[in-house]
Amino acid sequence: MINITFPDGRVQPVEPGTSPLDIAKSISEGLARNVLAAEVNGEIRDAFRPLTEDAKLRLLTWDDPGGQSTFWHSSAHLLAEALEVLYPGVKFGIGPPIAGGFYYDVDLGDRILREEDLPVIEAKMKELGKAKNAYRRREVSKADALAFFGAKGDEYKLELIDGLQDGQITFYEQGNFTDLCRGPHIPDTGAIKAVKILNLAGAYWRGDEKRKQLTRIYGVSFPKQAQLDEHLALLEEAKKRDHRKLGQELGLFTFSQKVGAGLPLWLPKGTIVRGLLEEFLKKEQLRRGYTPVVTPHIGKKELYVTSGHYEKYGADSFQPIRTPREDEEFLLKPMNCPHHCEIFKHKPVSYKDLPVRIAEFGTVYRYEQSGELHGLTRVRGFTQDDAHIFCTKEQVKDEFKDVIDLTLMVLKKLGFEHYTAQISVRDPNTPEKYIGDPANWERAEQEIKEAADEKGLITTVVEGEAAFYGPKLDFMVQDALKRSWQLGTIQVDYNLPERFELEYIGSDNQRHRPVMIHRAPFGSFERFLGVLIEHLAGNFPLWLAPDQVAVLPISDKYVDYAIEVTGFLKNRGFRSFADDRNEKIGKKIRDSELLKVPYMLVVGEKEASSRQLSVRRHGAGDVGILDWETFATRLQNEITVGL
RNA sequence: GCCGAUGUAGCUCAGUGGUAGAGCACUUCCUUGGUAAGGAAGAGGUCUCGGGUUCAAAUCCCGACAUUGGCUCCA
Numbered sequence: 001m002i003n004i005t006f007p008d009g010r011v012q013p014v015e016p017g018t019s020p021l022d023i024a025k026s027i028s029e030g031l032a033r034n035v036l037a038a039e040v041n042g043e044i045r046d047a048f049r050p051l052t053e054d055a056k057l058r059l060l061t062w063d064d065p066g067g068q069s070t071f072w073h074s075s076a077h078l079l080a081e082a083l084e085v086l087y088p089g090v091k092f093g094i095g096p097p098i099a100g101g102f103y104y105d106v107d108l109g110d111r112i113l114r115e116e117d118l119p120v121i122e123a124k125m126k127e128l129g130k131a132k133n134a135y136r137r138r139e140v141s142k143a144d145a146l147a148f149f150g151a152k153g154d155e156y157k158l159e160l161i162d163g164l165q166d167g168q169i170t171f172y173e174q175g176n177f178t179d180l181c182r183g184p185h186i187p188d189t190g191a192i193k194a195v196k197i198l199n200l201a202g203a204y205w206r207g208d209e210k211r212k213q214l215t216r217i218y219g220v221s222f223p224k225q226a227q228l229d230e231h232l233a234l235l236e237e238a239k240k241r242d243h244r245k246l247g248q249e250l251g252l253f254t255f256s257q258k259v260g261a262g263l264p265l266w267l268p269k270g271t272i273v274r275g276l277l278e279e280f281l282k283k284e285q286l287r288r289g290y291t292p293v294v295t296p297h298i299g300k301k302e303l304y305v306t307s308g309h310y311e312k313y314g315a316d317s318f319q320p321i322r323t324p325r326e327d328e329e330f331l332l333k334p335m336n337c338p339h340h341c342e343i344f345k346h347k348p349v350s351y352k353d354l355p356v357r358i359a360e361f362g363t364v365y366r367y368e369q370s371g372e373l374h375g376l377t378r379v380r381g382f383t384q385d386d387a388h389i390f391c392t393k394e395q396v397k398d399e400f401k402d403v404i405d406l407t408l409m410v411l412k413k414l415g416f417e418h419y420t421a422q423i424s425v426r427d428p429n430t431p432e433k434y435i436g437d438p439a440n441w442e443r444a445e446q447e448i449k450e451a452a453d454e455k456g457l458i459t460t461v462v463e464g465e466a467a468f469y470g471p472k473l474d475f476m477v478q479d480a481l482k483r484s485w486q487l488g489t490i491q492v493d494y495n496l497p498e499r500f501e502l503e504y505i506g507s508d509n510q511r512h513r514p515v516m517i518h519r520a521p522f523g524s525f526e527r528f529l530g531v532l533i534e535h536l537a538g539n540f541p542l543w544l545a546p547d548q549v550a551v552l553p554i555s556d557k558y559v560d561y562a563i564e565v566t567g568f569l570k571n572r573g574f575r576s577f578a579d580d581r582n583e584k585i586g587k588k589i590r591d592s593e594l595l596k597v598p599y600m601l602v603v604g605e606k607e608a609s610s611r612q613l614s615v616r617r618h619g620a621g622d623v624g625i626l627d628w629e630t631f632a633t634r635l636q637n638e639i640t641v642g643l
Numbered sequence: 644g645c646c647g648a649u650g651u652a653g654c655u656c657a658g659u660g661g662u663a664g665a666g667c668a669c670u671u672c673c674u675u676g677g678u679a680a681g682g683a684a685g686a687g688g689u690c691u692c693g694g695g696u697u698c699a700a701a702u703c704c705c706g707a708c709a710u711u712g713g714c715u716c717c718a
Contacts, residue, residue, distance in 0.1 A: 200712075203714045204714055208715080215647085218713085372717080373710090602677065
């Protein structure tokens with residue numbers, strides 16, 4: 001007998017060769033139906049794979065991420081099976097589970113898949129699912145594996161097998177389909193009841209753009225149709241919230257072919273929102289000892305040769321601009337830091353001046369490949385809420401903590417409640433990739449972790465993700481639809497102080513090299529606003545709304561009163577307009593609701609004669625009659641509270 | 644940059660070889676209406692751009708540009 005330990009500590013002896021699925025069956029049939037995989041001594045395995053020795057066992061259902069990814073992985077195999085039936089001779093790349101489902105990369109030869117083909121694939125998958133074919137695991141020798149896929153003519157699988165060690169190769173089969181696979185898989189295809197093939201895309205074999213491009217088929221699947229429906233509804237909701245669509249509908253920004261791809265044009269309303277964010281941050285930064293600066297949009301090529309950016313990115317940047325007479329070369333600035341380094345250098349700095357915090361909403365231009373551009377989140381010209389902190393190495397930790405504070409304050413103010421921090425440190429195996437004193441690195445990495453801990457951040461530490469010039473902390477922010485975005489960043493830099501020969505005079509009257517910290521709580525206004533629009537579904541809080549109050553006269557007899565009210569509100573600093581169109585009140589309300597204006601004031605005979613306001617809140621409806629002062633106070637209170 | 648899709652009025656879209664359509668928005672007129680669309684008339688388009696095929700191209704072919712789903716990249 002072998003001993004199986006359950007998560008609650010209970011130990012049950014079973015015959016060797018018993019599978020977790022058998023154990024589930026012995027507990028209840030219902031459980032057995034729901035078991036997708038098993039965690040055996042911390043490793044996720046097939047629930048049907050026999051246990052041969054003492055083990056800690058956890059049965060995984062749909063509610064476990066491990067159960068879901070196994071389910072999706074098996075769905076990818078089911079997709080492959082369907083493809084093989086529909087398109088004989090299809091060759092397969094890889095087919096893994098991913099965050100929101102699964103995909104399979106396939107080579108269909110000359111055949112091009114179209115949207116119309118997707119329902120056919122879905123139908124075939126459902127049909128094969130109903131067959132309830134069991135997934136079977138089989139260990140094969142390398143020679144046999146090569147022989148199998150050689151006979152099938154699948155060069156991609158052959159290449160994969162080539163990279164595997166003999167004795168560690170397994171096949172999984174279900175129905176008539178056999179795939180090279182490490183597993184694990186769910187017990188049988190019957191569990192895959194709801195399937196949706198989402199989209200098609202090209203993907204290079206092994207992610208290498210020099211190699212053949214395969215067709216990547218994305219799908220998602222669930223044990224129940226209701227779950228799929230819910231998932232599709234969420235995707236629908238995401239589409240509705242798309243900042244590109246809302247930006248258009250709310251008149252926030254636009255793009256022009258003539259101006260150029262990836263170069264957003266901020267419309268008046270968008271500019272108001274953006275300006276309010278700037279104002280908010282500027283105020284907060286002044287309070288925290290930042291000193292604002294302004295630097296030009298271009299800089300001489302030598303500036304970037306000094307900074308090292310020219311060597312590293314010059315070829316992949318907008319190319320230099322030349323002056324007609326002197327033949328000097330200027331670059332559009334891709335970063336603000338070289339300019340800020342020169343500002344730091346403009347006069348001798350004492351240790352008593354440190355930290356120096358130079359802040360600028362600096363617009364930068366980066367050449368992004370045409371296929372990369374996307375709404376506001378990936379553009380070629382954008383404005384960073386940038387600042388560079390020059391400090392001693394002893395001050396790094398406190399500065400980090402202050403920037404974390406600032407960032408959290410920003411996220412809270414804008415209604416982002418879920419976020420984590422990713423700390424990127426050196427890859428210990430390739431120390432030669434990093435510049436700067438290893439002792440400083442060690443210290444900074446440690447202090448970043450401490451600072452994040454002391455501020456109560458949930459962190460993940462990723463080795464090898466650090467920039468060559470220093471470790472960093474990035475904020476990963478989750479929006480209302482549980483999508484994760486990388487926004488703010490804090491980075492330590494040992495490189496630029498060196499290259500620009502930055503110095504300060506210490507208390508010992510000697511020259512010392514400061515440490516530089518790059519930081520941007522929003523990242524860029526463009527990207528942040530894109531994410532914010534989707535997070536809020538375009539419903540800006542009162543303080544950020546481009547129009548705060550729409551005054552809606554019932555008929556043109558009350559337009560004068562509406563204009564008077566608008567004037568009062570404007571004097572109190574609220575953004576307000578009167579809708580004096582010759583339209584019925586229902587129409588005016590509808591239009592203001594669609595524009596997501598937070599407050600609507602309906603004014604007619606009653607209000608004009610009593611000098612009152614009939615107040616309506618966006619999304620909430622009629623909130624009753626208020627006098628002017630009470631309404632103004634209500635607005636002020638709502639703004640003060642924030643959200 | 645690569646692969647696929649798309650590009651028709653300000654917006655959303657119909658229009659598969661014979662000189663361009665709808666709804667909304669816009670303008671004018673009628674209407675003066677109390678919490679999500681009042682009525683009528685009008686104006687608005689070298690059908691993204693450039694080539695080609697054809698008696699004839701929004702429509703078919705080629706190329707460019709832009710948008711888009713991905714891939715690769717991202718200081």
